[in-house]
Amino acid sequence: MQPTPHEVLDRVFGYGAFRGQQEAIIEHVVGAGDALVVMPTGGGKSLCYQIPALLRDGVAVVVSPLIALMQDQVDALRQAGVRAAYLNSTLTFAEVQAIEADARTGALDLLYVAPERLMGERTLALLDDVRIALFAIDEAHCVSQWGHDFRPEYLQLSVLHERFPGVPRVALTATADAPTRREIAERLGLGDARVFISGFDRPNIRYTIVPKRNAREQLLRFLDAGHRGHAGIVYCLSRRKVEETARWLRERDFHALPYHAGMSADERRLHQDAFVHEDGVVIVATIAFGMGIDKPDVRFVAHLDLPKSIESYYQETGRAGRDAAPADAWMAYGLSDVVTLRQMVEGSEADEQRKRLEVRKLDALLGLCELTTCRRQTLLAHFGEERTDPCGNCDNCIAPPETWEATEAAQKALSCVYRTGQRFGAGYVIDVLRGKGSDRVRGFRHHRLSTFGIGADISASTWRSVFRQLVARGLMRVDVEGFGSLKLTEASRAVLRGECELHLRRDAPAARKPRRERPARAAPTALGPEHQALFDALRDCRRELARSQGVPPYVIFHDVTLEAMAEQQPRTLESFAALPGVGEKKLERYAATFMEVIADQA
Numbered sequence: 089m090q091p092t093p094h095e096v097l098d099r100v101f102g103y104g105a106f107r108g109q110q111e112a113i114i115e116h117v118v119g120a121g122d123a124l125v126v127m128p129t130g131g132g133k134s135l136c137y138q139i140p141a142l143l144r145d146g147v148a149v150v151v152s153p154l155i156a157l158m159q160d161q162v163d164a165l166r167q168a169g170v171r172a173a174y175l176n177s178t179l180t181f182a183e184v185q186a187i188e189a190d191a192r193t194g195a196l197d198l199l200y201v202a203p204e205r206l207m208g209e210r211t212l213a214l215l216d217d218v219r220i221a222l223f224a225i226d227e228a229h230c231v232s233q234w235g236h237d238f239r240p241e242y243l244q245l246s247v248l249h250e251r252f253p254g255v256p257r258v259a260l261t262a263t264a265d266a267p268t269r270r271e272i273a274e275r276l277g278l279g280d281a282r283v284f285i286s287g288f289d290r291p292n293i294r295y296t297i298v299p300k301r302n303a304r305e306q307l308l309r310f311l312d313a314g315h316r317g318h319a320g321i322v323y324c325l326s327r328r329k330v331e332e333t334a335r336w337l338r339e340r341d342f343h344a345l346p347y348h349a350g351m352s353a354d355e356r357r358l359h360q361d362a363f364v365h366e367d368g369v370v371i372v373a374t375i376a377f378g379m380g381i382d383k384p385d386v387r388f389v390a391h392l393d394l395p396k397s398i399e400s401y402y403q404e405t406g407r408a409g410r411d412a413a414p415a416d417a418w419m420a421y422g423l424s425d426v427v428t429l430r431q432m433v434e435g436s437e438a439d440e441q442r443k444r445l446e447v448r449k450l451d452a453l454l455g456l457c458e459l460t461t462c463r464r465q466t467l468l469a470h471f472g473e474e475r476t477d478p479c480g481n482c483d484n485c486i487a488p489p490e491t492w493e494a495t496e497a498a499q500k501a502l503s504c505v506y507r508t509g510q511r512f513g514a515g516y517v518i519d520v521l522r523g524k525g526s527d528r529v530r531g532f533r534h535h536r537l538s539t540f541g542i543g544a545d546i547s548a549s550t551w552r553s554v555f556r557q558l559v560a561r562g563l564m565r566v567d568v569e570g571f572g573s574l575k576l577t578e579a580s581r582a583v584l585r586g587e588c589e590l591h592l593r594r595d596a597p598a599a600r601k602p603r604r605e606r607p608a609r610a611a612p613t614a615l616g617p618e619h620q621a622l623f624d625a626l627r628d629c630r631r632e633l634a635r636s637q638g639v640p641p642y643v644i645f646h647d648v649t650l651e652a653m654a655e656q657q658p659r660t661l662e663s664f665a666a667l668p669g670v671g672e673k674k675l676e677r678y679a680a681t682f683m684e685v686i687a688d689q690a
């Protein structure tokens with residue numbers, strides 16, 4: 089008798105329950121329906137075609153644009169005992185022939201194919217010869233000419249429908265905006281497909297945005313508070329900062345490696361491989377890094393510099409926690425970031441309209457940074473998704489920020505900017521406000537101004553916070569051509585005339601210096617300290633197994649499985665099988681080895 093989707097989920101993949109719409113999608117596709125699946129990263133898209141592939145006759149053909157992802161998926165499926173293979177440019181001719189022979193004899197359940205190869209005559213002829221269970225088109229937004237991942241070969245995928253009528257097709261993407269969705273449906277001829285939309289939210293990612301003081305020390309404190317030994321990405325704007333930050337982290341016992349476009353291709357590949365294949369590597373990178381990397385157990389993404397827009401922020405932070413286990417998105421930002429980014433926009437080759445758009449995008453991001461309410465609500469609202477309750481898993485929800493009545497302070501700041509001629513940056517204006525009679529201030533005779541010293545009762549760091557927030561709210565602007573000098577805006581007037589009240593966020597006081605003695609390894613986010621030693625031993629065991637097979641460690645078991653193993657310490661096959669992510673095949677292959685580690689530690 090044919091097993092049910094639920095039985096396959098349990099036996100092959102080792103999971104007890106479907107998530108979200110998985111079951112509905114699987115049933116629809118098993119019943120030969122076409123589907124367009126929009127699900128956030130980490131939502132569990134793969135099972136939506138992998139389980140139908142096992143339940144329907146023939147081989148499922150999966151179109152996937154990235155070779156590394158294809159390899160990962162196939163490695164992971166084989167570990168679970170599924171007969172999977174891929175066809176792409178990394179194979180020798182003999183290997184291609186062997187895989188084609190397997191497909192012809194019905195010895196494959198899933199065949200991953202690069203899009204340009206699928207449309208080649210050789211592959212199409214192969215597909216004519218075999219029974220096809222379904223077509224899965226992964227990363228379906230690659231068909232959109234407006235997105236940044238556009239792949240011209242994807243446009244040709246509409247012929248699948250004509251050439252193989254009756255074979256169900258399922259297109260999957262994490263890009264949920266309505267125009268892209270329509271474009272996918274149109275270009276892939278999926279107008280009649282049932283659409284399954286699961287929204288944008290990444291509930292396992294915790295968002296934290298802090299005002300920048302000493303960004304590196306702040307980063308260190310963040311990492312020491314639970315991410316030692318974890319894999320993560322630290323984004324910086326410049327190559328030099330990437331190099332320096334990586335070195336600085338290495339001196340503090342992190343396995344940190346740089347990655348930027350100025351490095352040789354070999355060196356970049358080496359560092360990327362280390363990140364994927366070893367545990368606990370921190371990549372310090374410019375935004376050149378991340379595309380096409382599908383490492384599931386990235387536990388944090390940190391920004392030392394501001395991204396360009398909310399879209400970039402969401403995409404970059406989205407690389408954390410694809411395995412759905414808790415992950416952090418952490419960012420430090422300050423006024424100088426705004427100046428740098430504005431300068432980059434102004435100095436670019438883009439036309440005026442484009443520049444205005446970029447400035448608006450940056451402003452929207454600043455709004456997110458200075459928010460005093462739930463970050464997730466605002467993020468999702470930015471993508472058109474409404475959410476009524478605060479999330480409980482962002483910094484503002486966890487520790488609601490204090491605000492203070494800052495109307496008078498803002499008036500002082502604005503008039504001081506005005507009186508000094510709108511020609512200076514925040515540092516200088518703060519000196520005048522605080523009554524610091526430096527040579528420079530005296531040289532400009534600004535110690536004679538009525539605003540000299542009117543803000544002496546407020547600390548320089550609070551003033552910086554005031555200026556940052558005024559800029560973020562458009563009540564003051566940074567003039568890029570004037571080397572970052574501050575200028576008033578239309579909106580400044582209402583504040584100066586006392587026509588509106590202003591409540592600003594009070595920055596949390598600087599935390600004390602981190603303690604010097606540090607634990608050698610990290611406490612994984614969800615694991616109690618009493619299980620740490622066993623977890624480390626299990627991880628070592630996993631690393632050895634992965635190395636001997638030439639696969640990434642997460643293909644053997646995900647962190648969630650190891651954590652559950654460390655907590656529950658199963659000593660029988662039955663209890664081992666009950667761990668999440670342990671199917672029949674993995675039980676057979678690995679239970680004895682890992683249970684030995686557990687027994688040794690007892």
Ligand code: ADP
Nearest residue numbers: 103105106107129130131132133134135410411
């Ligand atoms: P996506 O492709 O949508 O980013 P994946 O298919 O890679 O997501 O799944 C994300 C993670 O969630 C993987 O680690 C996967 O094993 C896990 N997962 C998927 N479905 C389930 C489920 N029903 N129960 C438990 N874990 C699941």
Ligand code: ZN
Nearest residue numbers: 462479482485
């Ligand atoms: Zn929140």
